[in-house]
Amino acid sequence: MASVKQFQVTFDCENPERVARFWCEILGYQVPPPPAGFASWSDYEHAQPADRRGAWFSCSDPTGVGPRLFFQRVPEGKVVKNRVHLDVRVGTGLTGAERLAVLTAECARLVALGASIVLVQEADGENESCITLQDVEGNEFCLD
Template identity: 75%
Template sequence: MTSVKQFQVTFDCANPERVARFWCEVLGYVVPPPPEGFATWDEFNRAQPAEDQGAAFACVDPTGVGPRLFFQRVPEGKAVKNRVHLDVRVATGLVGEQRIAALEAEGTRLEALGAVRVQLLVADDKNESCLAMQDVEGNEFCLD
């Protein structure tokens, strides 16, 4: 029988720390402690070779339930729509105008952090309403 595996979600990006700190605010995640022997992540970063400084950053669920998010610098910019995206559950159990109001309120909060609103997708016969957005580097996600 196959066991359940832990996993992390990895983002390719230009500025790992900026994107990680955005997602910390979105999800209530935190930056993990720096590696042993370093008082801060800045100290750890300065100890790396110049080409590796700022190349990666991570954030974690403080409760230990959600997956670790890892952000790695890549040389190329985002060119096409994500094949995988996160759905951030902010209106679970809500329907109609209550759901839209919850989506809009969270969308407004995230826009203040640098997110971009893409489109409100209104409920139809198969799906509840959701709000499509982009993070600070253009990665798509939905408020659901």
């Protein structure tokens, strides 16, 4: 049996382009070029039927290592906590005050982009520090 080597992470959201561009800023991802025959994503969107404009957007890791992120518009808003979330690994290999300082600095950058803080968990002797945030549409993720 063959094993899966690639996957994408899909977000349900209200405004796919806004959420995608937020995640580009967090992860250093890039928006792919517009589909063939279109000079820009705006041109592509204007060519779509009115009810399909803004229905989806995507971004990818420019190195090809990370998964593609796909954002699709859904009619309902987010109601409860995510069952799956992304851990953004900015403190890997760091401990204690040094780790918390790196997480706090990245948290400040992301809040300036529109994220909101949910919970700051400081190291307790058993677990290292972690900061839980929400993206621009309320999807939880952790700075780890």
